[in-house]
Amino acid sequence: MRLIIFIGMLCWMVAGTVSAQTLDSPDGNLKLNFRLLDDGTPVYSLQYKGKDVIKESKMGFRIRPSYVFNKDFTITDTRFSESDTTWKPVLGENSEIRDNHKEMFVALQQNGTGWLLNIRFRLFNDGLGFRYEFPVQKELRNFTLDGETTEFRLTGDHKAFWLPGDYDTNEYPTTVSKLSEVASLTEKVRQEPLAAKAFTPGLAVQTPLMLKSADGLYINIHEAALVNYPAMCLDLDDKAFVLTSHLTPDRNGARGFIQTGSVTPWRTVVVSDDARDILASNLILNLNEPCKLADTSWIHPVKYVGVWWEYFTGQGSTWAYTNNQDIVIGETDYTKEKPNGTHGANTAHVKEYIDFAAKHGFDGVLVEGWNEGWEANFAYIKEHIYDFDKPYPDFDVEELHRYAAERGVKIIMHHETTSSVADYERQMEDAFRFMADNGYDAVKTGYVGPIIPRSEYHDGQWMVNHYLRVAKTAARYKVMVNSHEAVRPTGLCRTYPNWFAQESARGTEFESFNGNAPEHTTILPFTRLMGGPMDYTPGIFEGDLSVYGSNKAKLSTTLVKQLALYVTMYSPLQMAADLYQNYEKYPDAFQFIKDVAADWDNTYILEAEPGDYITIARKAKGKNEWYIGGITDENAREAVIDLSFLPEGKKYEATIYADGKKADWRTNPKDYVISTKKVTRKTVLKQRLAPSGGVAISIREL
Incomplete structure (x- = not known):
């Protein structure tokens, strides 16, 4: 009983x-x-x-x-x-x-x-x-x-x-x-x-x-x-x-x-x-659902350069083809418009970036300002701003497709909507079909400004559904999506892995407005990156923008910290964001950006304190190569880098990109030294990081 x-x-x-x-x-x-x-x-x-x-x-x-x-x-x-x-x-x-x-x-x-x-x-x-x-x-x-x-x-x-x-x-x-x-x-x-x-x-x-x-x-x-x-x-x-x-x-x-x-x-x-x-x-x-795409063979990591940073540096390069502010999309014949002479997305200039990408092993070239409508950019009250399948007269889609394909490079499409989302939804199917027809397999979408429909916000339910509609539509055309100014991510890159990167936070472009503090990138991995990979666009070598003319901004990091961000700021989409001419000035430092992976087998968090410092090591997918990035805030510190994650019984060579003795983000950001050292899994490296500095290390098995 x-x-x-x-x-x-x-x-x-x-x-x-x-x-x-x-x-x-x-x-x-x-x-x-x-x-x-x-x-x-x-x-x-x-x-x-x-x-x-x-x-x-x-x-x-x-x-x-x-x-x-x-x-x-x-x-x-x-x-x-x-x-x-x-x-x-x-x-x-x-x-x-x-x-x-x-x-x-x-x-x-x-x-x-x-x-x-x-x-x-x-x-x-x-x-x-x-x-x-x-x-x-x-x-x-x-x-x-x-x-x-x-x-x-x-x-x-x-x-x-x-x-x-x-x-x-x-x-x-x-x-x-x-x-x-x-x-x-x-x-x-x-x-x-x-x-x-x-x-x-x-x-x-x-x-x-x-x-x-x-x-x-x-x-x-x-x-x-x-x-x-x-x-x-x-x-x-x-x-x-x-x-x-x-x-x-x-x-x-x-x-x-x-x-x-x-x-x-x-x-x-x-x-x-x-x-x-x-x-x-x-x-x-x-906590996200498993991948819903039956075929993911076309999804891959991307390292890219682009016609982008020049728009922020104060050199006069523009997204727009003409200075006529009275353009009416669908009615204006751009072949009859007077070019302004500063349009960055022109065929000859894009070929320069394609050549650079091909020479240095980059996968893609982002081109912003290629399509009709940029004269009305930031005209937030206007609904029909852009055409997403009509290039400017000086941007030859077919020729650039041929030229890039011959060199093993893909052009990355840009769909800036200026948040006229209702119009983008009307054009979306045609836009992705245009991409597929012309060999594009990645797109950067943008949502600058107040949303149209005017009843909605960026983070509301209707827009949350829109971002996912873009990812699903892109998947049908085998296109990978990198969304900017979108709702912060919540791990949906697992379910829809073609949605492989987002901005959705304060990225490198704000450096050109004197806008990021030294501690900024020691915080983002604890906040924004918790939900998914970020297209932070690191790699700026020339941190003093006054050398270009009107822009007086200065970056808040040393050059070596810019290298370390490729490891600490995870993304399978990584940009070498500076003007390509600056990489040609510092080929030894640029080598790290060329070498570093964008997809990984293992990640090891070695040191971390939000707002102060982060040191991370990662193993490249399918390779016996490891990369380490360490960064600090405005305070100099000594990073302690324990290499016990390396396999036993092997010897390795580490190439160390370090801040120089006089490096300081305020006064001498480009002071760096490169050295090599034989290491094993028993090695513990101790490396000084300058104020807002860093260390970047590549390790290969001997």
């Missing part, structure tokens, strides 16, 4: 009719607790090695017009499972990724309405992911979100690496402060001159949000698998230190249009007491 009662109680617990459940990570370091409060509000909490990471935090939604969907719940079912598998990314920092997690699925029903809501938790050794699932049900089919009430209740006034909440841009400089100081600093940060800004009401910050607690925990909050849902900012209560999900609305205030049978993105919390573990985490990738 007692046995029967015990079994009955066990079944009762598994069925989920008790309100409290716990889940441990596979290694036991993380513990998730979930329960319902007395009023039926779902809450969760998270501990790491016995320390609170997230205190008990509420969950749920508000539904228009005035329904609460965050309390008065009953648990109807609870299920547990676990998984330990490996998978191979098409492109990545590692050739194989382990997905080892435990899962708790909780089914809820709201009393009174009868509405159903499920919550799925996955706990990994490096953090937590959870999402909401809206099951198909008779009582609820289509509805509009008024908000998501997910909380992240922190344990104190953490150090934060933050951008102000904004629906239209993620190109603010990162501010480092205590959470309690965000309010006093936000207004100043919002003054940053950017092409489109749409501030969140109230106090909010963007994700990925990097935090460090007073007791030494590193915490990163973001989202994974953002599909058919608005991007999330975080409202900040800077007295109680509570972050609450803030969904990007449309301009009518709707936060999302939902049909039951769908799911939300995963909310992610990556945590460790070692900053290196944050950079090594694959949690966000693991």
